Amino acid sequence: MRNDVDVRRAADTYQLGLLKMPASGRAGELLGRGTGSSLEFQEYREYTPGDDIRHLDWAAYGRSDTLMVRLYREEISPRAEILVDASRSMSVVEAKAGLARQLAGLFAMLSGGLGGSPVVIPLEDRRPLERIGLDGIERLAGWPFESRATLADLLAEGRIPLKPRSVRIVISDFLFPLDPEALVKRLASDAATLWVIQVLGAWESNPTPLGGRRLVDHETAAEADLLLNPAAIDEYLGRLRTLQTSLSRACRRAEATFVTLEAESGLEQVCRDTLCASGILRVA
Amino acid sequence: MSFANPWGLLALAALPTIAAIHLFHRRYPRLPVAGLHLWGVARMTHTPGRRRERLPITATLILELLAALVLALALARPQVDSFDRAIHLVAVLDGSASMSAHRLTAGGPARTFRELAIEDLERRLKDLPQGSAVTLIESGRRPTLLFGPQGHPDEVSAALAHWSPQAVQHDFQPAWDLADQLAEASGRLIFLTDTIPDSERANLPTRFAVVSVGEPQPNLAITAARWTRPEDKATAGAMGEITLRLVNLGRRDTTGTVTATAVNGQQDQPVFSRTVELAAGRSQPLQVGVRPGLGEIDIRISGSRDALELDSRVRLVEPVARTVGVAMTLPADSIARQQLNRVLVTLPDWRAVGSGEADLVIARVAEVATGSSDQWWLGVGPVDEDPAARKRAVDLSDRSAYVLEKRHPLLDGVVLGGVIWGGVQDLAFDHTPLVTSGSRSLLARKLDTRSTVFVLNIDLARSNLPDTPDWPILISNLLEECRDSRPGLRRVNYRVSENVRFRIDDTAADGDKLLQLEGGGRRRQVARGRLVEITGLTRSGLYTLTDGDRRLARFAVNFQDPVESSLVSLTAGERAAAVPVVTTGFRIDSPYTWLILLGILMVIGLAVADWQVLRQAAGVTAGPLSKPRFLKSS
Numbered sequence: 001m002r003n004d005v006d007v008r009r010a011a012d013t014y015q016l017g018l019l020k021m022p023a024s025g026r027a028g029e030l031l032g033r034g035t036g037s038s039l040e041f042q043e044y045r046e047y048t049p050g051d052d053i054r055h056l057d058w059a060a061y062g063r064s065d066t067l068m069v070r071l072y073r074e075e076i077s078p079r080a081e082i083l084v085d086a087s088r089s090m091s092v093v094e095a096k097a098g099l100a101r102q103l104a105g106l107f108a109m110l111s112g113g114l115g116g117s118p119v120v121i122p123l124e125d126r127r128p129l130e131r132i133g134l135d136g137i138e139r140l141a142g143w144p145f146e147s148r149a150t151l152a153d154l155l156a157e158g159r160i161p162l163k164p165r166s167v168r169i170v171i172s173d174f175l176f177p178l179d180p181e182a183l184v185k186r187l188a189s190d191a192a193t194l195w196v197i198q199v200l201g202a203w204e205s206n207p208t209p210l211g212g213r214r215l216v217d218h219e220t221a222a223e224a225d226l227l228l229n230p231a232a233i234d235e236y237l238g239r240l241r242t243l244q245t246s247l248s249r250a251c252r253r254a255e256a257t258f259v260t261l262e263a264e265s266g267l268e269q270v271c272r273d274t275l276c277a278s279g280i281l282r283v284a
Numbered sequence: 285m286s287f288a289n290p291w292g293l294l295a296l297a298a299l300p301t302i303a304a305i306h307l308f309h310r311r312y313p314r315l316p317v318a319g320l321h322l323w324g325v326a327r328m329t330h331t332p333g334r335r336r337e338r339l340p341i342t343a344t345l346i347l348e349l350l351a352a353l354v355l356a357l358a359l360a361r362p363q364v365d366s367f368d369r370a371i372h373l374v375a376v377l378d379g380s381a382s383m384s385a386h387r388l389t390a391g392g393p394a395r396t397f398r399e400l401a402i403e404d405l406e407r408r409l410k411d412l413p414q415g416s417a418v419t420l421i422e423s424g425r426r427p428t429l430l431f432g433p434q435g436h437p438d439e440v441s442a443a444l445a446h447w448s449p450q451a452v453q454h455d456f457q458p459a460w461d462l463a464d465q466l467a468e469a470s471g472r473l474i475f476l477t478d479t480i481p482d483s484e485r486a487n488l489p490t491r492f493a494v495v496s497v498g499e500p501q502p503n504l505a506i507t508a509a510r511w512t513r514p515e516d517k518a519t520a521g522a523m524g525e526i527t528l529r530l531v532n533l534g535r536r537d538t539t540g541t542v543t544a545t546a547v548n549g550q551q552d553q554p555v556f557s558r559t560v561e562l563a564a565g566r567s568q569p570l571q572v573g574v575r576p577g578l579g580e581i582d583i584r585i586s587g588s589r590d591a592l593e594l595d596s597r598v599r600l601v602e603p604v605a606r607t608v609g610v611a612m613t614l615p616a617d618s619i620a621r622q623q624l625n626r627v628l629v630t631l632p633d634w635r636a637v638g639s640g641e642a643d644l645v646i647a648r649v650a651e652v653a654t655g656s657s658d659q660w661w662l663g664v665g666p667v668d669e670d671p672a673a674r675k676r677a678v679d680l681s682d683r684s685a686y687v688l689e690k691r692h693p694l695l696d697g698v699v700l701g702g703v704i705w706g707g708v709q710d711l712a713f714d715h716t717p718l719v720t721s722g723s724r725s726l727l728a729r730k731l732d733t734r735s736t737v738f739v740l741n742i743d744l745a746r747s748n749l750p751d752t753p754d755w756p757i758l759i760s761n762l763l764e765e766c767r768d769s770r771p772g773l774r775r776v777n778y779r780v781s782e783n784v785r786f787r788i789d790d791t792a793a794d795g796d797k798l799l800q801l802e803g804g805g806r807r808r809q810v811a812r813g814r815l816v817e818i819t820g821l822t823r824s825g826l827y828t829l830t831d832g833d834r835r836l837a838r839f840a841v842n843f844q845d846p847v848e849s850s851l852v853s854l855t856a857g858e859r860a861a862a863v864p865v866v867t868t869g870f871r872i873d874s875p876y877t878w879l880i881l882l883g884i885l886m887v888i889g890l891a892v893a894d895w896q897v898l899r900q901a902a903g904v905t906a907g908p909l910s911k912p913r914f915l916k917s918s
Contacts, residue, residue, distance in 0.1 A: 089318035096318075175319030204318060212312040217320035225312050225342075226323055239322045 001105025001137045006267040010102075011109040014271055014281040016080075018114075018167065018193065044068045079118075079163060080111035083151070083187075084140075085172030086122040089219040091145035093201040095263035100171050100199055101140045102267045107169050108137050110281075116167075121160065123172075125149050129159060148219060150176040155186045164190035171197045174247060175204070176219065184250035194256035195280050196247065202264040204240075207233050288415070288436065292359025296884045298352040303891050306345045339891065370415035372434060374467040375405055376459045376492075378477035379422040381848050383449035385478075385501055385592040397854075400497035401476040402444050408474070409437045419466050420444070424451040424822060425781060427459035433466050450594060450823055452780050452845040457487060464489050473861065478854045483862070490862035498854030501591035502534025505849035507567065509583065509598040509842060511777060513605060514576060523573035526600065530570055530585060532562035533850045540587040542570060546578040547599075555581055562587075578602055580826065580840070595849040598842040599826055601776040608634045608767045611642035613651060620664045623750035627759040634763060644766045653735045660766040661737040663730070664744065667709045679746060680705040684721040692718055694727075694738065694761050698754045707743025715739065736769070738762070776839045784818040784827075784839060792831045799836065803827030 001007050047056060047067035060068040084104045091097045104120050111118035112134040120132040120140060124147035132139060151172050154160050162168070168191040188194045210228040217223070226232055244260060251258035259278045261270045275281040287293065317323070339345075377383075383401065387394045409418065418440050419432030431443035460475070467473050473491045475481075478498025481488055488494070508529035514522030532538055540562055544555040556572050574581070584597045610628065614621035624646055628634065639645050642659065645652075649663035666674050685700055695718060705726050714732050717725035730737035742749065749755055768774055771789040778784055792799075798809040799816065804823030810816060812831075821827070821841045829837040 092316050092318045173318055175322065177321055201318075210315065213315040214312040215317050215320055215323055216314050218316045218318055220320070222320050223314075224320060224323065228315075232323065236323050239324065240319075243322070 001101065001109070001140055003138070004102060004105065004141070007102050007105050007109065010106050010267055010271050011113070013284060014106075014110065014276070015284040016107070016110045016114065016167070017276075017279040017282045043071050045071060079116055079165070080107060080167040080169060081163060081191075082107050082111075082118060082120045083160065083168070083170045083172075084120060084122050084143075085151055085170075085174075086124040086143065086145050087147045087150060087172075087176070087219055088145060089173055089175055089217075090199070092218040093203070093263065096173060096199050096201050097145045099261065099263045099267060099270070100145075101143060103171050103197065103199075103261075105137050105140055106267070106271075108134055111167065123147065123149065123151055123154055123160070127159065129154075129161065131161070150178070150219075152176060152178045152183055155183065162190065165192045167191070167193045167195075169195045169197065171199060173200055173204070174198050174243065175200075180243070180246035180250045181253075184247065184254050184256060188254035188256050191256075194251070194254060196251050196256055196258045197275075197280075198244070198247065198258070198260040199263050200260060202262055205260075205262050207236060209233060288361035290360055290880065292361065293356060293880050293884065295352065295356035295359050298356070299349055299884070300887045300891060302345070302348045302352060303339060306342070307339050370417070371412055372417045372419070372467060372471040373408065373412060373437075374419045374421070374463045374471050374473050376421045376423055376427075376456070376463045376473070376475045377401065377405075377430065377447060377449070378456070378475070379424040379428070379449045379451040379459075380454070380478070381450050381452065381592065381594050381843060381845070382478050382498070382851055382854065384594055385503065385851050385854075387499055388501055388589070388591050397478045397497050397499075398447065398449055401478075401495070402447070404495055404497060405444070405474075405476060406441070409440060412437055419463070419471075420447075421459050421463050421466075422447060422449070423454065423456050423459035425454050426820070427462045429462075450780075450843065451848075452822075452843065453848045456481065460489055460492065464491070467491070480855050480857055480859055483859075493861045494859040496855055496857050498851075499856055500535075500854050501851040502532075502536065502538070502589035503592050503595070503849055503851045504538070504540045504562065504585050504587045504590040505531045505533060505592070505595035505846065506583065506585055506598050506842075507531050507595070507844050507846045507849065509600055509777065509844065511574075511581070511600045511603055513603050522576070524576055524602070526572050526574055526581065526583070528570040528572075528583065528598075529567055530560060530562060531567040531846060531849065532564055532589075533846075533852060534589050535564050535852060536589065537561065537563050538587050538589045540585045540590070542583065542585050544572070544574075544581050544583045547580045547582055548578070552582075553578075576602070591851055592849060594824065594843050595845070597824075598844070599824070599840045600842075601826070601838060601840045603776050604772075605633050606767055606770060606772055606774075608644055608763055608770065609637035609642045610634050610763070611637055611639040611645045613639055613645065613647040614664060615648075618745075620744040623744055623755070624664075624759065626750070627756045628763075630756065631760055631763055633767070643770060644763065649739055649741075652730065652737050652739070653733060657735050658769075659735050660762075660769065661735055662762060663737060663739040665709065665739075665741050666707050666743045667711060667739070667741055673709060674707065674743065677707040677709045677743065677746075678724075680708055680721045680724070680726070685726060686720050687718070688720050689716075689718045693765050694718065694758070696761055697757050698761070700754050701752075702748075703752055703754065704746075704748045705742050706746025706748075708741055711739065711741060736766075773837050773839055778821070778839060778841045779844045780822060780824055780841055782821065782841070784816075784821065786816055786837065787814055788816055788836055790814075792834070792836055795831060797832070800830050801827060802830070804841065 044057065044060070045068070047069045051069045055070045057068045057070050060066070082104050084100055090100055108118040108120055118134055120137060121129050122132070122143055123129065151170070168187060170187055184196065187196070207228070209230055212225065212227050215224050215226055248258045257278055257280055259274050259280065261274055271281055276283065383398045384396055386396050416437060417432070417434035418437050419434060420430040420440065420443055422428045422430045430447055431440055463473055473489065473493065475488070475492050475494045477494065477496050480494050480496045506528055510527045512525045512527070514524050526544070528542065530540065530542065539559060541557065541559050543557045546553040546555050555574055555578065558570060558572065560568060560570060562568055579602055581600045582597070583600065586596065590596055612621060612624065614624070644660045644662070646662045646664065648669070649665055649667045650669065652661045652663040653659060666677060668674070681704060685703065685705060687695060687700065689695065700719065705721060708721070708724050708726060711725055711728060713730060715725060715728035715730050717728045719727040724741070726741050728739050728741065730739055744750055769787065771787050773786045793812065793814040795812055797812070799812050801808050801810050801818060804821070804825040804827065806823070810818055810829065816829070824841050824843045826838065826840050828835060
């Protein structure tokens with residue numbers, strides 16, 4: 001992916017939208033969402049037995065006669081897990097697979113640039129799932145998107161080796177039967193940060209009437225005849241919006257970020273317009 | 285359940301066809317998508333190997349199958365609950381003219397027996413169970429299928445409206461036999477007539493029920509009618525003569541009025557009117573002179589005691605003279621010529637012409653034609669006029685003469701008793717002997733010519749044949765046979781059921797198209813040939829035979845049947861069938877009906893089973909109308 005001009009340009013332009021480390025303190029560390037032992041003060045709360053008495057704020061006790069504990073933001077290691085949906089549905093149009101590859105490479109390179117140890121995990125039928133480090137990201141360029149297993153299936157089976165306190169980035173179209181709440185909850189579990197990125201083709205996002213068509217599910221090979229008229233498209237869009245709304249709501253509850261990208265827009269545009277706007281990337 | 289038109293069930297073949305179209309035919313181009321469930325449609329899953337898919341049960345398919353099913357059933361006309369009780373009623377309608385007679389009442393003519401029979405039949409048809417079938421046969425010289433076989437009772441009325449009984453007396457047996465065959469084992473047979481037949485004498489099948497609607501009625505009839513030309517045509521003002529035979533077929537004396545009207549184009553012209561007193565049960569001739577040139581005459585007899593109109597009217601065509609041209613080339617002083625002239629002057633409708641234009645040439649044997657002319661010739665002996673040959677000729681007595689062709693028309697009425705056959709010689713040419721004596725032919729027909737040549741192998745100077753009564757008969761027969769061989773009708777007035785046979789000229793005989801005969805309320809075609817024969821004339825009326833625009837013949841056919849005209853013995857009543865018919869249902873269709881049904885049910889069953897099996901194999905539960913599931917619990 002390092003040979004991909006778009007990826008290289010994006011890697012030079014952006015950096016991951018993680019929280020900045022304090023001006024003083026140990027260098028090279030990033031802050032996570034949870035409370036930890038870093039030097040960055042986060043908030044107060046009342047003392048409860050078992051709390052570290054080293055964090056008691058005696059000055060506050062003197063002022064208010066109440067034992068208060070100073071809470072500090074936890075320090076996280078910059079480990080990134082990039083889960084890429086390698087199912088056949090991602091290759092229904094080549095642009096989807098291409099953008100997914102570019103995003104995975106970009107996130108890996110940006111994470112590596114921060115001194116982390118990024119891992120790209122293509123979600124495929126192979127067991128165990130392969131973990132591709134920064135050194136092997138060039139393999140992503142020719143990665144086949146032919147899997148039939150879905151992200152939901154793999155999570156339910158517990159076959160995705162997720163490391164705690166990692167920056168977790170999930171790239172998929174999410175066009176498979178799923179329960180958004182449960183799926184996001186599982187993904188967000190023990191993650192320092194969770195970014196959920198939905199990649200759709202332009203026709204998938206905004207289909208146009210085509211008349212009678214035999215729809216073939218690229219993943220399951222199921223078929224159905226349908227008249228693609230405005231009424232059918234309206235129904236489809238209604239269901240798609242419901243899916244996206246559900247995913248977005250679940251992500252907010254899990255303090256995760258959900259974005260939808262249109263594959264045909266290209267890496268440069270999605271980085272500039274969508275990923276930066278959502279805070280996943282920021283200009284370096 | 286049964287079907288009036290079981291072949292309509294073949295339309296059910298459209299069901300598997302529609303299913304096959306839905307099963308195998310890809311209507312739409314393929315479009316790969318990522319999330320089929322978001323489109324809210326059912327899934328069809330492919331199985332590996334040969335491509336077979338579960339039949340997609342869509343609203344379109346269901347509606348198409350229902351439409352095909354309804355159409356097939358409409359074509360087959362199902363009749364529920366009729367199979368066990370349906371009846372095949374086969375009715376024989378008496379086609380006799382007496383069925384057209386009115387039932388006379390004090391107030392005048394009431395309904396005809398035909399109308400009473402129709403009323404009775406329609407009442408029986410209303411009582412038939414649903415799904416029953418009807419066959420109507422009209423009796424006659426040849427039975428006619430009026431309706432059916434096995435038609436729907438609702439459609440009988442149209443056939444009955446066209447039923448017009450006019451037949452002369454005939455045997456009912458052919459109609460009964462035909463009905464018996466059509467009814468098969470379970471059909472109900474009924475004979476509608478105006479007289480209950482004697483079962484033993486009439487040999488009525490035992491399964492027949494008889495309904496008679498007749499009642500004794502008086503009747504006036506014209507049982508014979510003839511129009512003859514004037515005897516002496518040379519006399520100015522000579523009158524032709526119409527001869528009628530009038531019959532009072534009632535039990536009381538009555539008075540009838542006979543009126544004759546000349547039919548000349550659009551205008552009718554009265555010819556005569558006579559009032560006649562007719563004694564009960566007696567016939568009375570009526571002769572009336574009429575002037576020539578009237579063409580056609582319509583004659584009616586009317587009276588208050590006349591129940592049947594059909595036999596009270598005759599139409600006559602004026603006879604036309606058919607003159608035969610006769611040429612005689614015998615020597616003027618010969619005895620043969622004198623003897624022939626003596627006979628010819630007494631015979632009518634011939635004229636002396638030259639031999640070139642003659643129809644009949646009477647000549648010496650040595651002069652008879654050997655060409656291809658269609659002339660008739662009579663060669664008169666001696667065959668060899670050489671004195672030596674005449675001397676060798678023998679004389680034979682009547683005892684040795686033998687009539688070889690007794691039914692030959694030339695010898696009709698000829699006895700040849702006491703005839704001395706003088707001057708008989710041996711014949712040296714091919715011939716068919718008509719009268720022989722030993723090995724010698726006395727009267728023969730010469731064979732080596734297309735012309736019709738008869739040879740009288742005697743020397744009339746040595747024979748007494750001209751002195752016997754057979755001589756004028758023989759010459760008259762010859763003249764009449766020659767006349768019959770000429771083109772044109774022999775007679776112009778016929779009775780119903782008589783055959784009309786006559787010759788037409790060469791021009792008409794050599795055409796390609798069929799001749800057209802129009803008359804009696806119908807039009808028919810007649811085979812073309814030199815000899816035209818018209819048979820089966822069962823309706824009275826004026827008939828015209830045409831060849832394109834050319835009229836070849838016009839003749840009249842009249843109903844003249846004294847037996848059928850007699851209505852005094854008509855009886856009313858009913859007689860049940862001697863052997864009750866077990867109407868346990870009948871087959872109104874081909875024996876393959878249920879095989880067709882079974883086959884169609886099998887196809888439908890297999891289609892349903894196929895769909896069910898594939899459905900289970902696919903393991904798909906989502907239906908076409910089910911709510912799409914993109915939310916899946918983990």
